[in-house]
Amino acid sequence: MSDATSGRLETIIEFRNVGYRLPDGNELLHGVSFMVPRGETLVLLGRSGAGKTTALKLINRLTEPSGGEVLIEGRRTTDWDPIALRRRVGYVIQETGLFPHYTVEQNVSLVPRLEGWPTGRIRSRARELLALVGLDPAQFLERYPHELSGGQRQRVGVARALAADPPILLMDEPFGALDPLTRMEIRREFVALQERLGKTIVIVTHDTSEALLLGTRIALFEAGALRGIYSPREFLLSSEPVASAYVSQLHTLEEFERGK
Amino acid sequence: MSLTDFFSRHANEILQATLEHVWLVGATMLLAIAIGVPLGVLVARRPWLSRPILGSANIAETIPSLALLGFLLPVPWLGDRADRLAITALTLYALLPIIRNTAAGIAGVDPAVREAARGMGMTQRQILFHVELPLSLSTVLAGVRVATVLTIGIATIAAAVGAGGLGEFIFRGLAMVNNQLILAGAIPAAALALGADFLLSVLERRLRPAR
Numbered sequence: 116m117s118d119a120t121s122g123r124l125e126t127i128i129e130f131r132n133v134g135y136r137l138p139d140g141n142e143l144l145h146g147v148s149f150m151v152p153r154g155e156t157l158v159l160l161g162r163s164g165a166g167k168t169t170a171l172k173l174i175n176r177l178t179e180p181s182g183g184e185v186l187i188e189g190r191r192t193t194d195w196d197p198i199a200l201r202r203r204v205g206y207v208i209q210e211t212g213l214f215p216h217y218t219v220e221q222n223v224s225l226v227p228r229l230e231g232w233p234t235g236r237i238r239s240r241a242r243e244l245l246a247l248v249g250l251d252p253a254q255f256l257e258r259y260p261h262e263l264s265g266g267q268r269q270r271v272g273v274a275r276a277l278a279a280d281p282p283i284l285l286m287d288e289p290f291g292a293l294d295p296l297t298r299m300e301i302r303r304e305f306v307a308l309q310e311r312l313g314k315t316i317v318i319v320t321h322d323t324s325e326a327l328l329l330g331t332r333i334a335l336f337e338a339g340a341l342r343g344i345y346s347p348r349e350f351l352l353s354s355e356p357v358a359s360a361y362v363s364q365l366h367t368l369e370e371f372e373r374g375k
Numbered sequence: 376m377s378l379t380d381f382f383s384r385h386a387n388e389i390l391q392a393t394l395e396h397v398w399l400v401g402a403t404m405l406l407a408i409a410i411g412v413p414l415g416v417l418v419a420r421r422p423w424l425s426r427p428i429l430g431s432a433n434i435a436e437t438i439p440s441l442a443l444l445g446f447l448l449p450v451p452w453l454g455d456r457a458d459r460l461a462i463t464a465l466t467l468y469a470l471l472p473i474i475r476n477t478a479a480g481i482a483g484v485d486p487a488v489r490e491a492a493r494g495m496g497m498t499q500r501q502i503l504f505h506v507e508l509p510l511s512l513s514t515v516l517a518g519v520r521v522a523t524v525l526t527i528g529i530a531t532i533a534a535a536v537g538a539g540g541l542g543e544f545i546f547r548g549l550a551m552v553n554n555q556l557i558l559a560g561a562i563p564a565a566a567l568a569l570g571a572d573f574l575l576s577v578l579e580r581r582l583r584p585a586r
Contacts, residue, residue: 175494201496212491216509226495275495285494 124152127188127283127315128174134182135169143169147183147341149334153282156309156316157344158326160361161336167319170336171285174317175204187283202226205276205314209288211268213260219245219271220256226279244274249304266297273305277312286318290325302328323361327351335361381555389544393563396540399530400567402462404523407469411522412515414470415477416503425478432471440464440532448536461533461540468529469522476518480511513583520575527568531560541567 128151135144144166151157159167172178173185176192185192192200213222224241232240242252248270260268269289276284290298290305302325309316309329320326326333327347335342335350337357345353351362382389414432418425438446443464448454453463484507492502508515534542541560548556 177490177493198496198498201494204494206491206494208487208491208494210485210487212485212487212489212494214488214492214506214510215485225497229495229497229501 126150127153128317129186129189130170130173130183131186132183133170133173133180133185135166135173135178136181142339144173144180144339145182149341149344151315151317153315154313156318156329156331158330158333159317159319159336160321160323160326160330160333162321165336166339167321167336168287171287171317171319174283174285175201175206202230202279203281203283205278205281205284207269207272207276207284207286207289209291211260211272213268213271213275215260217259218256219250219258219260219263222260222271223275223278225275230279240278244278245271247277247308248274250274264297265293266301269293269301273308277314282315284314284316286316288319288321291320291322305329323365378555378558381559385559389559389563392539392541392543392560393567395538396527396530396542396564396567399458399461399465399533399538399540400523400526400571402458403465403469403526403530404519406462406466407473407522407526408519410466411470411473411518412477415474415515416481416508418474418478419481419507428474429471429478432474435467436471440468440529441535443467444532444536457533457536457538460536461530461538465526465530465533469526472518472521472525473515474518476521477511477515480514481507483514484510513579516575516579516582520572520579523571523575524568527564527571531564 130147130149133144133147134142136142147166147170149157159170161167169178173180173192174187176195176197179193187195187200187204214225217225220238220241223244224237227237227240241256245252245255250267250270255263255267255271260271263271269292273286273289276286290301293301306329318325318329320329327350330347332344332346333350334344335355335358342357343353343355345358350358353359353362414428418428435443444460447460447464453460488506488510489502492506497505530540531542531545533540534546541564544556544560548554548558548560
């Protein structure tokens with residue numbers, strides 16, 4: 116699907132001069148171009164309304180670009196069957212969007228069921244997934260989402276997104292609703308998980324330390340435009356005003372801690 | 376003759392009329408659910424259809440029931456049988472709460488849940504049947520409950536066109552100025568309404584999704 120000429124790193128997601136305009140004419144995204152090689156974790160960082168979530172939704176075609184094109188595995192999203200595309204792209208959102216009328220097991224095995232997997236394989240996959248995200252299957256499979264803590268819900272959300280082993284994983288502020296300690300714990304586990312699975316991941320966040328911890332690269336969004344893409348190291352050292360604003364906010368935190 | 380004597384003496388007739396009443400209401404509710412739920416889905420899905428659909432159902436609601444029966448009487452196939460005529464008129468009354476609650480139930484589904492469903496590659500149809508309808512079931516049922524209680528009351532008018540039911544006693548009682556006859560229709564009708572309300576509210580609570 117992807118061209119072999121692109122070298123060692125095969126591009127799996129590509130934005131070509133992408134714009135997105137609301138029907139009322141409001142422009143949420145303009146002139147965005149970037150490439151994501153397979154296996155990368157790209158963090159979309161920016162303040163609320165900078166266009167990061169819009170960019171994310173363009174990847175699984177929850178929205179379609181009003182200008183330019185988004186290519187997944189070399190094919191325009193508008194040429195993909197949206198259902199087939201979304202089955203290849205795991206999706207985790209902040210409120211998790213777990214189905215309240217489904218047990219954990221039913222939630223996690225939803226996509227395999229839609230894909231028509233044999234029952235035995237669905238059952239073993241659900242157990243495997245819960246173990247993967249650090250939840251004891253015996254204890255959690257039969258529970259309903261309202262019987263879980265925020266952190267547990269988030270883990271189930273990740274397990275559900277990974278169910279059919281999609282090559283791409285999209286996460287919209289996945290740890291945003293968690294308390295700071297749980298967030299830190301889950302982030303660490305997530306880094307370990309990410310190393311094991313080798314998925315291509317795109318994460319939206321407005322949290323600088325999260326971006327630095329999780330991202331192999333950081334795409335900085337500001338007012339609907341992409342300001343630059345940096346490795347965590349480049350980001351820390353960048354003299355670009357917007358990037359350094361984020362970094363100095365980190366420093367303030369450190370100084371405050373040192374001052375105490 | 377006391378009221379209890381009257382009831383025990385006419386137990387068979389009262390039972391007969393009650394069964395007729397239950398048949399009228401039951402058939403009406405099945406029809407109204409079969410029509411109202413899809414219309415409610417349509418209202419939730421296509422906002423531009425909400426005014427014409429809810430508007431028409433609203434208008435039907437405002438027509439006095441006796442007049443509606445009168446209007447429908449000359450309609451060819453409908454006017455042929457009294458119960459057919461009565462059930463049609465009753466269905467028109469029962470539609471509004473069902474349509475409105477179905478639409479409200481679907482609109483009330485957490486947007487995050489719907490977006491997650493879309494993001495996981497569920498089709499519109501799958502989202503409707505596996506997510507939206509199950510999650511709005513208790514709201515839909517609340518509409519069915521209101522419509523059922525309403526229909527049990529209005530169904531007494533069906534006797535005016537000879538469709539039977541508990542209204543028979545009420546109309547006869549009115550004509551003969553006999554309160555016992557009126558009560559022989561009114562008390563079972565009220566009991567039916569209370570019973571239906573209770574059963575459906577129990578069901579509604581059990582189906583309410585936990586949060």
